Amino acid sequence: MLGIDLRPESLGQGYGTDALGAFLHHFFENMGFERMLLSVAAHNTRARRCYENLGFHTNGTHWDAHIGPDVTGDAQFAFVRHLFRRGPLGLESLFYDMRLDRKAWRKRQSDTTP
Secondary structure, rough: OOOOOOOOHHOOOOHHHHHEEEEEEEHHHHOOOOOEEEEEEEHHHHHHHHHHOOOOOOEEEEEEEEEOOOOOOHHHHHHHHHEEEEEEEEEEEEEEEEEEEEOOOOOOOOOOOO
C-alpha cells in the first residue's frame, strides 16, 4: 500500500504527482514491475486527476467500506451522495480500479521528454 499525505497548504501544487511519478520511475525502471494497479475513491477527484495525469486508466469499479464520516445525511455532501450507499459492509463508497502498464509508462515518458 502506498499513500501520499500532504498538508492542506501544499495541495494543488503538483507535489503528489511529482512524488508518485518518481516512485513509478523506480517501480517500473529499477524494480522491473510490469504494472501497477490501484483503487481510488470515486469522490477523491484530486487523486483521480493525479493518477490520470500519470497515465493510469480506469478499468472497473467496486464498492468498499467507507472509512470516515457518514456523508449521506449532510447537505454539504449532496453533490457526492450518489457515490455512497448502504450495503453489506455498512456505509460503502464507490471506488475506481485503475491500471498503468510499464509499456504505457515508458511511452508516456518518451512522449513528454523534450
